[in-house]
Amino acid sequence: MHACSCTDTHDTRRVVLTGGPGAGKTAILEFMRLAFCRHVVILPEAAGLLFGGGFPRNQSPVRLRAVQRAIFHVQRELEESTSGDNAAIVVCDRGTPDGAAYWPGPGTLWDAVGTTAEEELGRYGAVIHLRTPSDANGYNFRNPLRTETVEEALEIDETIGSIWSRHPGYVEVAAAEDFLVKAREALEILRGEVPTCCRDSVSPSFVV
Ligand SMILES: [Zn+2]
Ligand SMILES: [Zn+2]
Numbered sequence: 001m002h003a004c005s006c007t008d009t010h011d012t013r014r015v016v017l018t019g020g021p022g023a024g025k026t027a028i029l030e031f032m033r034l035a036f037c038r039h040v041v042i043l044p045e046a047a048g049l050l051f052g053g054g055f056p057r058n059q060s061p062v063r064l065r066a067v068q069r070a071i072f073h074v075q076r077e078l079e080e081s082t083s084g085d086n087a088a089i090v091v092c093d094r095g096t097p098d099g100a101a102y103w104p105g106p107g108t109l110w111d112a113v114g115t116t117a118e119e120e121l122g123r124y125g126a127v128i129h130l131r132t133p134s135d136a137n138g139y140n141f142r143n144p145l146r147t148e149t150v151e152e153a154l155e156i157d158e159t160i161g162s163i164w165s166r167h168p169g170y171v172e173v174a175a176a177e178d179f180l181v182k183a184r185e186a187l188e189i190l191r192g193e194v195p196t197c198c199r200d201s202v203s204p205s206f207v208v
Helices: 025-035 046-052 061-080 096-102 109-113 117-121 150-164 179-193
Strands: 013-019 040-042 089-093 126-130 170-173
Touching: 013 025, 013 150, 013 179, 025 040, 025 089, 025 179, 046 061, 061 089, 061 096, 061 109, 089 179, 096 109, 096 117, 096 150, 126 150, 126 179, 170 179
Parallel strands: 013 089, 013 126, 040 089, 126 170
Antiparallel strands: none
16 A cells, blocks of 8 residues: 545445455455555455454354354445545455355355345445466465365355356456466456546556
8 A cells, every 4th residue: 555646535436356265365465455555445354354363163054154144244344444434446355245155054144144145246346256276286375264175165266256257347367377467467457446546556566
């Protein structure tokens, strides 16, 4: 994040960065934080906040449902917390629809929290889906909170795609051998979402 001379009032637009485990989302968000101006606000991941804070976690359906409802509400409030920031873009580290990929049933996550898939998809202006690499190592950033195998990671990535691809602003970023190629593509897409009043404040070394 760096200086920006823009004094406009922005219509805040939410952009989701999502992807299966190992897709490099955390590192790309870090680049985004460095490359864009203060009017591009980057939110933390709701699941990361909860698990990092010790929210009880195991594979029992009761726990899985509690976790996903908690993530949903934390995500909603994270987004709400930026409403006074005059942000041009709020980058969400996953959005509320991602939780549907982890919902064990019965019923849907949407029923459980009193909303619909359409309403939740409609909260976001654009969706950048970073695909999980299919090789065993992927982008191994040694995330200590990660518990999935490669096969599970790919399956989750597929499910995330099936949830978000209905969104009219859905864009996929393929897994590239060179991680920086993938990162640059994601940054370019985000730059395209930034309004012209703030676009000149993008740090060029990150996007050329
Ligand atoms: Zn601006
Ligand atoms: Zn700005």
